[in-house]
Amino acid sequence: MLEIKIEKTTNPKPIPDKDNPLVFGTIFTDHMFEMDYTDGKGWHDPRIVPYHNLELEPSAMVFHYGQEMFEGLKAYKTEDGRILLFRPDKNIERANHSNRRLMIPEIPEDIFMEAIKQVVKIDEAWIPTKEGTSLYIRPFVIATDPFLGVRPSYTYKFMIILSPVGAYYPEGLDPVKIWIEDEYVRAVRGGIGEAKTGGNYVASMASQMKAHEEGYSQVLWLDGVERKYIEEVGAMNIFFKINGTVVxxxxxxSILSGVTRRTCIELCKSWGVPVEERKVSVDELEEAARTGALEEVWGSGTAAVISPVGHLRYEDDVFQIGDGGIGELSQKLYDTVTGIQLGKIEDKFGWTVEV
Structure with a gap:
């Protein structure tokens, strides 16, 4: 087992009242995990310490060149008191894929997993149990070298912080309205769109604000070259059910390989629902919406799990999906994924890991 030095807080914070709604990503637990990297020495000094401010030099490379990676997963408490993680191996796998693309040293998978387990265990009292809540886990790496030349950093800091959360969207499981972006692009093939890094998200903010002003929850991106093929939503992958087939x-x-995306695909296939991973043009989507062939649309992601889409807007056209409510398959996916995460449904796939 990884030897992690543990320093517990002497000034614990009040744990949120279980009856008060949790706003996503605004409250943080008592402790955090830290580990450092030094060129020639590797990753070293793993520790769990009280949640605290960071002290970095103004010249730290993360501030100037954006060399950083982050991940997101959740911990859940079952009715019998167990703590479950959902497919953490896939988050770790994706984190190291991002690290390779961003020239950040990979983190050994066993160390990564043990760090998650131990920091969650220390702050397990913070795991909320009200329906729709969970403990969000945010691992991230930043470049810390004090240097203003453009090269990979020689030093890094790997951290994990925790946040008790409610629904990502205020709508919860009510269908959201999605704006198909026709001006900006988020990423291009060959760039860093497939890495989970902050640069991809700041690239989306101008469009996100424009969409919010028009009453839309999220932006659906088109490809950056032909500007005609659907890619992903700002915080989710996207699915369409067209004439009985999930597309x-x-x-x-240029698209993030979502863990929940993979889960949806595997579940649909296990149920005998045909699934196609392919190019989807906005023209095809418009035609399917006009003819009624577009039966359901939903987004998938760690934060929202399943987010049904009730309306799509492209240029001057607005399309209602079905009756504007949650679709049958979207509901089944949500119930199944959350049921497995909470230990209420048998995990036949071996996706959960107990802390």
């Missing part, structure tokens, strides 16, 4: 954009180097 989702294929991974092409």
């Amino acid at each position: 989702t954009p294929m991974l092409n180097g």
Whole structure:
């Protein structure tokens, strides 16, 4: 087992009242995990310490060149008191994929997993149990070298912080309205769109604000070259049910390989629902919406799990999906994924890991 030095807080924070709603990503637990990297020495000094401010030099490379990676997963408490993680191995796998693309040293998988387990265990009292809540886990790496030249950093800091959360969208499981972006692009093939890094998200903010002003919850991106093929939503992958077949954009180097995306695909296939991973043009989507062939649309992601889409807007056209409510398959996916996460449904796939 990884030897992690543990320093417990002497000034614990009040744990949120279980009857008060949790706003996503605004409250943080008592402790955090830290580990450092030094060129020639590797990753070293793993520790769990009280949640605290960071002290970095103004010249730290993360501030100037954006060399950083982050991940997101959740911990859940079952009715019998167990703590479950959902497919953490896939988050760790994706984190190291991002690290390779961003020239950040990979983190040994066993160390990564043990760090998650131990920091969650220390702050397990913070895991909320009200329906729709969970403990969000945010691992991230930042470049810390004090240097203003453009090269990979020689030093890094790996951290994990925890946040008790409610629904990502205020709508909860009510269908959201999605704006198909026709001006900006988020990423291009060959860039860093497939890495989970802050640069991809700041690239989406101008469009996100424009969409919010028009009453839309999220932006659905088109490809950056032909500007006609659907890619992903700002915080989710996207799925369409067209004439009984589930269709989702294929991974092409500019789309994030979502863990929940993979879960949806595997569940649908296990139920005998046909699934296609391929290019989906906005023209095809418009035609399917006009003819009624577009039966359901939903987003998938760690934060929202399943987010049904009730309306799509592209240019001057607005399309209602079905009756504007949650679709049958979307509901089944949500119930199944959350049921497995909470230990209420048998995990036949071996996806959960007990802390």
